[in-house]
Amino acid sequence: MSTALIIVDIQNDYFPNGKMELSNPEKAAANAAKVLEYFRKNNKDNIFHVQHIASHPSLGFFLPDTEGVKIHNAVSPLENECIIKKNFANSFLKTELESKLKETGVTKVVVVGMMTHMCIDATVRAAVDLGYETTLVEDACATRELAYQDKVVPAEQVHYAFVSALNGMYANVISTEDFLQQKASTN
DSSP states (O other): OEEEEEEEOOBGGGSTTSTTOOSSHHHHHHHHHHHHHHHHHHOTTSEEEEEEOOSSGGGOSSOTTSGGGSBOGGGOOOTTSEEEEESSSSTTTTSSHHHHHHHTTEEEEEEEEEOIIIIIHHHHHHHHHTTOEEEEEEEEEEOOOEEETTEEEOHHHHHHHHHHHHBTTTBEEEOHHHHHHHHHHHO
16 A cells, blocks of 8 residues: 655744744654655655645735745755645645545555644545545644634644544554654564
């Protein structure tokens, strides 16, 4: 069975001085880079970079033709790696991601990226709905603090609430270290 890596929205606007800075994006990107390195060595034909491009300026970030919309250098795509451009939280919605996965016979996906509570959640749920066995490398993801009325939820709690909700029913949630150890023991 073929496995693909889907790297979602690790883009400059999520990093310090970006227009939508997340909590600890550097750590998440470094872990995503480790997973990417594993795929480049072992499964290089099944790497998909997803890049969110704002469809309207009111989004305020990922605006076309800005430095913030560019994929972060920690996970820069190589020339032969596929870049999927999207305009919605779900990486499959109105993109060619599903058709590209089917072309290569993919049945399993590994997801890393940003933001845990938005595009990662939407992409993982969609992947499962489309029949893909899904692994989420949770420490290769990042999010931000959220608020509702007078309630503020710290980024770490947002992150763990979402990965906890996905764990089991939607995805095998795992750390970068455990993912790489599992792969090392099966190779």
